Amino acid sequence: MSGEPHPSILSFDDVTFGFEDEPVLRNVTFSLHRGETLIVHGAAGSGKTVLLKIALGLLRPSRGTVRVFGRDVTALHERDWFDVRSHIGVLFQEGGLFDSLSIEDNVAYPLLNQPRLAAPQAEVDLRVRRSLEFVELGHTLDKLPSELSGGMRRRVGIARAIVTEPELMLYDSPTAGLDPITANTIMALILKGRDVRRASTMIVTHRHQDGEILERYRYDEASAALRPAGTNGSPSFTRYMVLDQGRIAFIGSPVEFDSCADPLVARFASR
Amino acid sequence: MLDLLKAPVLTFQEFIGLSARAVSGVVRKPYYWDDVFVQMDLIGVGSLPVVILTGFFSGAVMALQMSRALQTYGATSQVGQIVAITLVREMGPVLTALMVAGRNSSGMASELGSMKVTEQIDAMRALGTDPVMKLVKPRLIATAFVLPLLTVLADFLGLVGGWMVACKMLGLTTGSQYWNTAWRALEYNDIAQGLLKPFVFAIVLSLVGCFYGMRASGGTQGVGRATTQAVVVASVWVVVLTFVIGRVFVSM
Numbered sequence: 001m002s003g004e005p006h007p008s009i010l011s012f013d014d015v016t017f018g019f020e021d022e023p024v025l026r027n028v029t030f031s032l033h034r035g036e037t038l039i040v041h042g043a044a045g046s047g048k049t050v051l052l053k054i055a056l057g058l059l060r061p062s063r064g065t066v067r068v069f070g071r072d073v074t075a076l077h078e079r080d081w082f083d084v085r086s087h088i089g090v091l092f093q094e095g096g097l098f099d100s101l102s103i104e105d106n107v108a109y110p111l112l113n114q115p116r117l118a119a120p121q122a123e124v125d126l127r128v129r130r131s132l133e134f135v136e137l138g139h140t141l142d143k144l145p146s147e148l149s150g151g152m153r154r155r156v157g158i159a160r161a162i163v164t165e166p167e168l169m170l171y172d173s174p175t176a177g178l179d180p181i182t183a184n185t186i187m188a189l190i191l192k193g194r195d196v197r198r199a200s201t202m203i204v205t206h207r208h209q210d211g212e213i214l215e216r217y218r219y220d221e222a223s224a225a226l227r228p229a230g231t232n233g234s235p236s237f238t239r240y241m242v243l244d245q246g247r248i249a250f251i252g253s254p255v256e257f258d259s260c261a262d263p264l265v266a267r268f269a270s271r
Numbered sequence: 272m273l274d275l276l277k278a279p280v281l282t283f284q285e286f287i288g289l290s291a292r293a294v295s296g297v298v299r300k301p302y303y304w305d306d307v308f309v310q311m312d313l314i315g316v317g318s319l320p321v322v323i324l325t326g327f328f329s330g331a332v333m334a335l336q337m338s339r340a341l342q343t344y345g346a347t348s349q350v351g352q353i354v355a356i357t358l359v360r361e362m363g364p365v366l367t368a369l370m371v372a373g374r375n376s377s378g379m380a381s382e383l384g385s386m387k388v389t390e391q392i393d394a395m396r397a398l399g400t401d402p403v404m405k406l407v408k409p410r411l412i413a414t415a416f417v418l419p420l421l422t423v424l425a426d427f428l429g430l431v432g433g434w435m436v437a438c439k440m441l442g443l444t445t446g447s448q449y450w451n452t453a454w455r456a457l458e459y460n461d462i463a464q465g466l467l468k469p470f471v472f473a474i475v476l477s478l479v480g481c482f483y484g485m486r487a488s489g490g491t492q493g494v495g496r497a498t499t500q501a502v503v504v505a506s507v508w509v510v511v512l513t514f515v516i517g518r519v520f521v522s523m
Contacts, residue, residue, distance in 0.1 A: 053393070056393075056396075056397055057396075058393050058396055058397065078396075078401065079401075081396075082399050082401075085396075085397055085398075085399065086399060088397070090394075090397050092390040092393065092394055093390065094389055094390060096389065096390040096391055096393065096394035096397075097391070097394075098386075098391055098394070098395075099385075099386075099389075099391070109398050109399075110398040110399055113398060113399035113400045114398070114399035115399075117399075160398075
């Protein structure tokens with residue numbers, strides 16, 4: 001990595017969340033830079049999801065400062081958050097699709113409800129179709145989420161997250177509960193989304209394979225396939241973070257991650 | 272002692288917060304009219320069978336129970352008056368509200384609760400909509416509009432039920448006398464009370480249902496818990512509020 005030439009897109013400064021006697025996050029400080037991928041590992045209940053929800057403004061930190069796109073959002077009013085969120089794409093753990101809406105309406109939802117993204121119906125339709133074809137689910141427009149498998153629902157979740165072409169993508173355990181083959185398909189799509197659109201990405205996962213794929217591969221548009229990072233002149237710009245009981249136990253480059261002696265960190269590294 | 276009070280006080284405070292946001296939202300954009308009409312259909316049309324049956328039989332049973340007492344005093348001609356007053360003032364609004372609490376407050380709590388535990392409410396906020404405006408406000412507007420209408424229907428069918436029992440079954444009085452005494456017994460005060468109550472109940476029923484749904488946690492078990500709490504709390508509020516409103520009108 002070449003120093004920090006990229007501006008910070010998301011930063012936490014000494015953020016604590018939860019009650020005094022039982023904080024879920026404690027004194028968390030980190031930055032995510034433009035174009036960077038941050039892979040967050042941690043055991044269940046270590047505060048990974050809370051970290052994402054604070055970044056999205058769904059939870060308010062008890063202490064500390066959060067900046068998104070350089071703007072202090074710590075005490076932002078809910079009404080003002082909508083504009084900030086329109087620049088962020090998110091995939092929730094179970095997809096978070098609306099049961100009562102068709103796949104098409106689910107994917108169109110952010111375009112129809114974010115004032116900043118308002119567009120004529122024809123353009124909305126086009127973007128929805130393009131986004132669903134991106135995740136290879138162009139044929140499911142009229143189906144309901146309940147008619148799709150778990151992996152397909154997760155892919156629709158990705159389509160809905162990228163349809164707004166956000167600058168920052170947040171993924172909450174995108175492969176949780178999926179079989180290895182489906183999990184790899186999802187990771188390939190996340191990689192494709194990251195590299196085609198060069199979005200900054202923060203991904204929370206407990207599978208070390210997910211981190212490896214993001215760190216070691218890049219999506220090559222010309223051949224429409226995954227290539228090992230660095231082979232086509234595009235270096236990997238990835239960092240790892242490990243959370244333990246709400247604290248950052250480790251944050252650093254892949255090399256530091258692989259060589260870290262801490263047994264807790266080593267559990268998540270592929271050794 | 273203070274620790275024991277802490278949880279209910281905090282819950283009430285949260286409820287007031289949600290209520291204030293929903294009620295103030297009624298006069299603010301955006302409006303999701305499609306959702307309002309869907310809810311009106313669900314609550315209004317959907318509750319028709321249960322409200323019709325409850326209204327009819329509550330009037331019928333009132334006439335039946337009163338028949339012996341009125342015969343004792345030779346006042347069977349007044350049966351219409353008694354049925355009209357008790358139904359319009361009290362039983363119509365309360366029984367209708369309790370039916371709608373059982374049907375719709377529970378439905379709201381379970382629907383919103385399921386959305387909460389599957390992160391759909393978080394997704395809604397993340398994708399640009401305020402769940403209070405999109406989910407709570409349409410339910411509040413729809414219930415406040417249809418519950419008074421359902422109550423009027425229940426009141427009327429209760430009078431029909433009373434007429435069937437009093438005139439057709441027991442022959443206590445004639446039809447014209449029944450309807451005449453029923454009509455003349457009602458004052459504007461009764462009508463006002465009979466319409467204000469369902470309006471207030473509607474606000475409480477919808478807000479309680481939505482509130483328990485929106486704070487559900489802990490998976491499917493949490494949704495079940497939220498549903499039960501919503502029905503119990505909404506029903507208790509109905510009987511408490513009917514006394515409070517009744518007290519205000521009695522002293523007027």
